[in-house]
Amino acid sequence: xxxxxxxxSLSVDELARKLDTTYRSxxxxxxxxxxxxxxxxxxxxxxxxxxxxxxxxxxxxxIVHFSDEEAAIVNxxxxxxxxxxxxxxxxxxxxxxxxxxxxxxxYVAKKANALNIRELSSAIKEEHPVILHxxxxxxxGKKRDRRIEPFALTTNYxxxxxxxxxxxxxxxxxxxxxxxxEVLPDDWTHKADHQTHxxxxxxxxxxxxxxxxxxxxxxxxxxxLEEYPLAAEQVSKSSKDKWILETDVCALQGVxxxxxxxADQIEVIDSPExxxxxxxxxxxxxxx
Numbered sequence: 001x002x003x004x005x006x007x008x009s010l011s012v013d014e015l016a017r018k019l020d021t022t023y024r025s026x027x028x029x030x031x032x033x034x035x036x037x038x039x040x041x042x043x044x045x046x047x048x049x050x051x052x053x054x055x056x057x058x059x060x061x062x063i064v065h066f067s068d069e070e071a072a073i074v075n076x077x078x079x080x081x082x083x084x085x086x087x088x089x090x091x092x093x094x095x096x097x098x099x100x101x102x103x104x105x106x107y108v109a110k111k112a113n114a115l116n117i118r119e120l121s122s123a124i125k126e127e128h129p130v131i132l133h134x135x136x137x138x139x140x141g142k143k144r145d146r147r148i149e150p151f152a153l154t155t156n157y158x159x160x161x162x163x164x165x166x167x168x169x170x171x172x173x174x175x176x177x178x179x180x181x182e183v184l185p186d187d188w189t190h191k192a193d194h195q196t197h198x199x200x201x202x203x204x205x206x207x208x209x210x211x212x213x214x215x216x217x218x219x220x221x222x223x224x225l226e227e228y229p230l231a232a233e234q235v236s237k238s239s240k241d242k243w244i245l246e247t248d249v250c251a252l253q254g255v256x257x258x259x260x261x262x263a264d265q266i267e268v269i270d271s272p273e274x275x276x277x278x279x280x281x282x283x284x285x286x287x288x
Contacts, residue, residue, distance in 0.1 A: 001033070004040070007049040079114040119181035120150050120160050127188045129165065134179025147184075148173070151194040158203075161196045170195050172205055201231045201247055202254025209248065212255055213269040216243045220265040224258070244269075252277040260286075 003015060016023045030048055033040050039051040078091050123130045132146040148162030148171075159172045170193070188194075197205045216224065216235070221243040224231050234247045249255050256277050259266050268275050 011046040204251040206250035215267040217265040
């Protein structure tokens with residue numbers, strides 16, 4: 001959008017080269033901007049611009065970007081509108097048109113998620129314990145109620161940190177897996193024990209003391225950024241069609257799953273622990 005503001009010379013092909021993408025993708029972006037309500041005009045053959053107004057336009061990069069927290073809040077406000085409100089669907093469509101890689105509506109796609117996030121936020125602010133109804137165990141898959149003291153939502157609202165009153169330790173719970181949040185009238189009793197742990201790019205928790213370095217193909221790089229957008233800050237280009245991801249992780253399961261799933265698109269560099277993990281995993285589970 002910044003490149004197209006006042007553009008009079010950059011062609012679609014030149015934009016594609018600058019953004020390291022295809023001309024077809026540029027045309028899709030142009031269609032997306034139009035669908036979202038922006039005025040796009042054709043200056044000359046292959047050259048397009050976002051129409052300037054008489055006033056100086058603000059920096060588009062500052063007004064169209066939503067942080068994860070802002071996206072969840074905006075979506076929550078839209079969800080609070082009555083379903084009979086004609087503007088509700090239009091607002092969802094415009095936001096989704098802009099955020100096609102990570103649609104705003106995906107953060108709290110179901111109304112239940114929006115309600116649960118609001119209840120958890122309220123409980124954290126007022127320092128009340130909650131019951132997470134019908135929460136499935138990641139090991140057994142069986143659903144049961146969990147009584148916790150929630151004290152922090154992760155920055156993308158995917159998880160909530162809580163002190164498990166049954167196990168007596170801090171855990172991270174997936175918001176999308178919660179059936180319903182019931183806020184209890186009691187006050188916290190274990191505030192001194194509340195403590196978050198680090199979360200790595202691959203959503204593993206603990207202490208980030210395992211260093212990994214990967215050489216990625218374009219496909220692997222694109223899939224990485226789609227699934228783990230925060231990885232963008234730690235990816236650098238090494239050649240025409242190769243990228244390097246260098247980061248520290250808390251556990252090998254997350255990054256290992258990603259590498260194993262794209263084994264023909266990723267090269268593990270200077271990461272002996274990860275290589276050993278993948279070799280052991282392959283021996284145990286991939287020996288058909």
